[in-house]
Amino acid sequence: MEERNLICTACPMGCRLVVKMEGDQVLQIAGNRCRRGESFGRQEAIAPQRMVASTVRVLNGFHPLLPVYTKGTVPKKKIAEVLAEIRKVQIAAPVANKTVIIKNILGTGVDVVASRDMPAKA
Amino acid sequence: MLAKNIYDVVVIGSGPGGVAAAIAAKQAGADDVLVIERDVEPGGILVQCIHNGFGLTSLKEDLPGPGYAQYYLDQAKALGVEFLLDTMVLDVTSQRKLYLSSQEHGYVDLEARALVMAMGCRERTRAQIRIPGMRPNGVFTAGTAQRWVNVEGWMPGKKFVILGSGDIGMIMARRLTYEGAKVERVLEIQSYLSGLTRNYVQCLQDYDIPLQLNYTIKRIMGKNRVEAIEAVQVDQRWNFVPGTEEIIPCDTLLLSVGLIPENELSRKAGVILDPVTGGPFVDETFQTNVPGVFAAGNVVHVYDLVDWVTEAGFGAGKGAAKFALAQKAAEQRYTPVKAGRNVRYVVPHKLDKQTLEQEEVHLQMRVTKPIEEDVWIEVHGENNSIVRRSERYVRPGEMVTVVLRPAHYAEVCKAGTLTIDIYPKSEA
Missing domain, CATH: 3.10.530.10 (CPE0013-like)
Incomplete structure (x- = not known):
């Protein structure tokens, strides 16, 4: 199992996320303070997305x-x-x-x- | 000339704070609301902030700066807020008189029943942080570079170092990278980031732009154009740490080293500033120490998010409208008293109708020249005669008195202005 530290950019709060992964599978996300952080972390760990x-x-x-x-x-x-x-x-x-x-x-x-x-x- | 010379609420600055104040003032019942902007278009600094991330809290939408500005500008225009663009406010008094220089209208003076200061901030420059070294071309504030790249369409350089980890600096690091430039380094003298963490992630980390905390610039090198900067590490007291110097070749240095509320006009109006924020001392309605003078947005203190600026603007605009309406009600209680034919002046200059309802009021005046025959002394409104009495002669050396009584109250109420004429009966 791999643990990745990410910073959420879904809003200006900048929560520190800890994403537990097994290969390409996200097992658990911690550190987020809202549901958007959950989906951000899931996406960011696998295939990051940005507005341009x-x-x-x-x-x-x-x-x-x-x-x-x-x-x-x-x-x-x-x-x-x-x-x-x-x-x-x-x-x-x-x-x-x-x-x-x-x-x-x-x-x-x-x-x-x-x-x-x-x-x-x- | 402008259509009006007195407004309920005048707002100086059409950035997010000013526009929100104008909207809230209209919504709170102010009739005539004017926004004065020195630029040729409204919107303030948002116009050049083309990145997204605006409005997440206030609009529940992830908008770019120009779109966020337009949302509120459209709303203000729909409510009938007037805009005076390409206009500089030269002076403001504590009595809320404004003196303007406008491209279209020339020199203008006008009065505001309530005034909202929304001039925003200026960026700190090289002069404020005292960087030693040469003074070549190629040292700009991040906001200046942002205006050039995003609005005017030209690049300030090819190889950049950015001093300061403020939001504008980090956002420009990404933007310059997008436009093909190389951002060599972002240096921050403090031990922590001065902007938002999300901007560190999506502006620096995403593009592998190195950030060095506890670093600053020891000197700028280059004669005509920046050729390099010398970076150096600092200790906890910001002293250079010997042996940590590094020369970083670059052609442009951007400064993102903080903002200063722009309060020159506030000072002229007698507004007292907080030495910590650089903005006015305000109450919960954002009223300053000068009655009827309010302040909105970054002119009060530097905000992190535009959403809070809009919210502050709403507060200030609401406060300003309330003040203006009270002011207007007080004005309506009064009827001005004017010197008419052959009258040099009259005291009092205005009359509180509520007083007249209860007790008599003496109007005293002097004539401009002697009239040695029977005269009428007449107090009248626009369409009604209120009192007329006779005198055998009038002379400038001898004061004339006319008495208004509660019996005249109803007629006085019909008049917008009381005028007093003194003229020979032979001319009546």
């Missing part, structure tokens, strides 16, 4: 960049690929908050959406 936030280029926008983020978490090991996909995008202003910029990025089932309204240049 970055920017895309905007044509004729109030700012040259539009902030975007993944609406849900994507596998941590795909972050570099996700960023590469996001970097390819260029979009024309105006853009509304939550507009889908990339649908189902890399087949993760997660959309990349706009983080704000981006009006066109005045």
Whole structure:
């Protein structure tokens, strides 16, 4: 049996988790103060997931960049690929908050959406 | 000019604290609420905080900074909060008079029945932490770098060292890595992390960026541009430990070494600051020592989470609205008394109608020039004559008195302003 020490990032409390594992099987999670910590620990021990936030280029926008983020978490090991996909995008202003910029990025089932309204240049 | 020159609640700053205050003020019954922002768009620092993690407590949603800001901005606009952008507040008095310089409206002065200070913080710079060495280009605060990378679209460097383990510094370490830069090291002079543990995990650990506790910068090297920094370990009293020096080549140094509440305007208004927080002393409604002047958010003390800033803003806005409404009720009890034709001044300048209901009130005045014939002395409202009496002459050297009695109460109540005219009967 293996014991892994993790820090929960589900919320800003940063609980210290102790995850007991047998191979790829999670046997027990301790140290969490809520149920989200339980599911975070389970996921983090097997296949860590993260939300990703970055920017895309905007044509004729109030700012040259539009902030975007993944609406849900994507596998941590795909972050570099996700960023590469996001970097390819260029979009024309105006853009509304939550507009889908990339649908189902890399087949993760997660959309990349706009983080704000981006009006066109005045 | 602005449409109004007096507002129930004026908020200085459109970050999360200010916008929450404006929302709460509207909801608590304030009619005219104005938010003044020096930037060309509202939102404050959240605009550049494109990472997620905002709103977990207040909105039960994991939002990026701009999205969190927009949620509350949309709400404020729907409630009819007015925004004055691209406008600098030059001065504020303890009587809540504001003097502004606005791109669109030019020089403006206005009055607030209640005022909410929501100017946020400034970052500590190299000057505040006194790093020795050369003064080359390439030393920036983490927040400045964040604005460039996330909003304006250019990279401040390629190879970074970050001093300080504040949240913005750690978040920028990840962000710069995303954009292809190399973050060599994060140095923290204290023996513990100064930001959130979750940011250590998801910003540094995830990308193998080394954090060194009990380390600081001994000197900055490079003539025109940063070429390296010399890191050194410190003991418990922050003295350099000889022999632990390490030269780390880099082209950019970011500082994430704390924030200072920005209270220059508060001071001008006579607000007393707590030397520990750098923010005003406040009561539970976030009212400062100056009646009617409230403070919201990071201008009071540095918060760890924006959710608490929003909550504090709601508290301050509610307090401000309550104060403003009481102020307005008091104003409505009074009727201003104005000098009209041939009257130089009148005392009192305003009249409490509740007093007049009970007892008589003497209005005393002097004329601007002698009139050596029969005159009328008349007190009137906009559409009604309240008292008229005659005098055989008036002279500036001799004071004139008019008596208002409880019998006049009903007529006085119909008037917004009382005006006194003195004129020859021949002209009547």
